[in-house]
């Protein structure tokens with residue numbers, strides 16, 4: 311039998327999955343422009359750069375992984391070099407584009423270093439996702455020392471604003487920039503003995519709204535992820551809410567705890583062009599709704 315002769319363009323067309331072929335108006339090979347449009351749709355964050363704090367494990371790592379899978383170059387960070395090295399290696403093993411650096415978000419020098427690293431390696435920044443958060447106290451709100459108040463508010467509330475103020479001139483230049491803060495359902499349903507943490511997470515809802523109106527004229531969107539109980543070291547740790555609360559998800563919700571990956575898609579969406587008319591929103595990912 312004679313061997314079928316196939317032009318390079320036809321071969322390329324055959325390699326495009328059926329689902330995409332249906333998009334053509336008329337039969338025939340896909341143009342290079344159409345192929346690149348399809349690639350863009352599959353990788354909506356292509357050519358973008360994302361800086362993500364607290365991203366070497368848990369929710370932050372899942373977000374970094376998803377943003378990178380969707381085409382972004384990600385700059386991951388956390389306090390410990392060994393955690394940064396491990397997370398960078400895991401993402402590189404997947405063939406993803408990643409840089410890592412140490413950044414304790416409560417330290418001004420570390421924040422400066424994170425900004426410098428991102429600019430040096432990536433030439434600019436499009437997205438900032440502020441995941442790092444701490445809760446060093448289970449106990450009375452009014453019994454909390456000033457040191458505890460300072461630590462929780464510094465890391466959870468002040469650091470996203472201070473980091474963003476340093477990145478702002480660079481994000482402004484890019485167009486289509488997006489910021490995502492990370493609060494908690496405890497902002498809506500305060501948990502006993504976590505008063506200072508509850509307060510810090512409620513403050514983030516307000517920070518999101520204030521930054522959204524301040525930055526809207528510059529074309530920068532600001533939204534906030536509000537997770538429920540997510541299976542991470544922090545979420546299931548001894549200072550976590552499941553130990554302190556009846557399981558709200560069992561009573562009201564989808565009958566399971568969340569996985570870090572449950573938080574990733576919404577952040578990728580909020581950074582993507584599909585969300586270009588969404589700003590100032592606090593979006594709950596909890597398997598139930600804590601709001602009226």
Ligand SMILES: NC(=O)C1=CN([C@@H]2O[C@H](COP(=O)(O)OP(=O)(O)OC[C@H]3O[C@@H](n4cnc5c(N)ncnc54)[C@H](OP(=O)(O)O)[C@@H]3O)[C@@H](O)[C@H]2O)C=CC1
Nearest residue numbers: 364366367368369388389390414415443494540542544545
């Ligand atoms: N898990 C849950 O159920 C919920 C979590 N949240 C919020 O989600 C966020 C992430 O939590 P989760 O993924 O569960 O936590 P994990 O403990 O799984 O991960 C925390 C990450 O943050 C880093 N980190 C901790 N402190 C700092 C800091 N000061 N500066 C920079 N990086 C830091 C850690 O690395 P390293 O140790 O190297 O610094 C690690 O990479 C927090 O803001 C938390 O409040 C909100 C609601 C529910």
Ligand SMILES: O=C1Nc2ccccc2C1=O
Nearest residue numbers: 494538539545550551552
């Ligand atoms: O750290 C947290 N652990 C949690 C568990 C359940 C709901 C919220 C949270 C937190 O914010």
